Every structure is written in C-alpha cells, then in structure tokens.
Amino acid sequence: MTKGQPSPPRECIFCLATGMTYEHVWPDWLKNYVPKTLSKHTALTEEIYTDHRNSSVKSWSGDPQSRRLPVVCERCNQGWMKDLQDAVKPIIVPLLDAKPTLIGPYNQKLLAAWIAMCIMTGEYYSPEQAAIPFKDREYLRLYREAPKDWRIWIGRYLRGRWNGYWVHHSLPIAEDGAKWDNNPPPAPNTQTTTFIVGQLFIHAFSSSVPGITDKWRLDEPGRPFLAQLWPPKESFIAWPTNDISDRAAGEIAGYIFWQLDSIARVFGH
Numbered sequence: 001m002t003k004g005q006p007s008p009p010r011e012c013i014f015c016l017a018t019g020m021t022y023e024h025v026w027p028d029w030l031k032n033y034v035p036k037t038l039s040k041h042t043a044l045t046e047e048i049y050t051d052h053r054n055s056s057v058k059s060w061s062g063d064p065q066s067r068r069l070p071v072v073c074e075r076c077n078q079g080w081m082k083d084l085q086d087a088v089k090p091i092i093v094p095l096l097d098a099k100p101t102l103i104g105p106y107n108q109k110l111l112a113a114w115i116a117m118c119i120m121t122g123e124y125y126s127p128e129q130a131a132i133p134f135k136d137r138e139y140l141r142l143y144r145e146a147p148k149d150w151r152i153w154i155g156r157y158l159r160g161r162w163n164g165y166w167v168h169h170s171l172p173i174a175e176d177g178a179k180w181d182n183n184p185p186p187a188p189n190t191q192t193t194t195f196i197v198g199q200l201f202i203h204a205f206s207s208s209v210p211g212i213t214d215k216w217r218l219d220e221p222g223r224p225f226l227a228q229l230w231p232p233k234e235s236f237i238a239w240p241t242n243d244i245s246d247r248a249a250g251e252i253a254g255y256i257f258w259q260l261d262s263i264a265r266v267f268g269h
Helices: 074-078 080-096 105-125 134-143 246-261
Strands: 020-024 040-048 053-061 068-073 101-103 151-156 166-171 190-197 200-207 227-230 237-239
Touching: 020 074, 068 074, 068 105, 074 080, 080 101, 080 105, 080 200, 101 105, 105 134, 105 151, 105 166, 105 190, 105 200, 105 227, 166 246, 190 246, 200 246, 227 237
Parallel strands: none
Antiparallel strands: 020 068, 040 053, 101 237, 151 200, 151 227, 166 190, 190 200
C-alpha cells in the first residue's frame, strides 16, 4: 500500500458488507446484571510451543463492557441481530437471577443462537486469535441457529473468588495428514469460550476440524454442574442447575483447551 492511500474498508464478519457500525458485545440491557465497575481490563495471550510458552498481557482503560467493536454492518446490527436480542431477552432474564424455570426446545435454540452471536463478535477483542470461520457466522445469520457442530453448556454460578468474566482460548489443530511449517504460522481453527452474565455461566466449544467436537464430552469437572444446551440433549432443561464452585468454574473454563493442547501443534510469530 502506498503512503497516503486509505486502508481498505472493513467487511462485516457476518455478511461481508462494508459500512461498519460499532457493536457492544455486552448489550446495554444487561448492564443491571453485569455492572461496569472496572477502571481497566487486561487480556493474557500465550503462544504454546513444545518446550516453552511465550506470554504477553495487554491492558485497556475502562470496563470491557464499554468496548465496542466495528465488525458488523448496519444492516446486520439493526436487522437480524437486533431481532435475536429482542427474542432472547425474556428467555435469558430469569436465568440471570436463577429463577426456577424450564427451558424448552425452542428457547434452547434461541439462547444457543444468542450465545454463538456473542462469541463470534467477542472474538474480535483480539482479531489475531479469532478461530471461528466465516461459514459458521454465515450459518448463524441465515438460519438464526448456532452451527450444528458447536457444543454449548450452561450452569449457575454465584460470583465468588473466581474473577473470570470472559475467557477465550484459541489454537490451530492439524487435520489428519496435514503438514505445517513454521512460516507463516497457522491460523487458529478451534476455540473455547467461557463467559458469565449475572448467574448464568456459559461454556462453548467449536472447531472447523471435522468431527472433533463429536469426540469430546465435558465430563469432570463440568458434568455435576452443567446442562448441555446445544445441540439439545433434553426436551427441557430445569433451571437453575447445581451451583458451580469457584474451583470448578476455573477448571471448566480451561478443561477442553488443555486437553486439546496435548494434540495441537501451535506455532508463534
């Protein structure tokens, strides 16, 4: 690019249109459940090698809820994304306060779609670590449904000593027979995300490597505490689930990632 030439316009992560608007990962109607109390927030990045790790920490001023990301176009932002927000609000609000309820099949589908939308947008806090392919985002936009090979679990967590609000891991995993070298490093294709809204604990796992999500079950430490939301496993989820302990919250957030780390080949810059 020659000096003085304008940067190419960004494309919407859901439809590839131009003309970006700023999107809150945490919508304003959640502010009563996720209060903006932090004066700064940080992110830890690790590059994992066979014999060592490189770690770096980035800091931003203000609460992470105040950050807006210019990654969606106005048509998506004010169209299907707004419709999904409006549809899920009466479903999710009782969960945030752990009010007893039953989550039926249709509401499970809507809630899973909303969670996928939040994760797809939130990945762009750190674009270089984004692992979800465009085909997954396009599927959500077209069908208002989380991709079928995603795995999403929910549970009740009453805030204790564990201080996580948004935990995102991403890494590349080679498909059978694939050959990688160190230059350039492979892009992430697998991610796990854990985030907390009110008393709702959400954990999700996705990968573009065929069949890998089918091989994993969130046994210990999650099994006593989490209900599988997506794909639906039960006709109804009885809410609230068993309370998640501080120790279990941290272990669940890292469980699948550290299991996958043992079979992944990750290359740094």
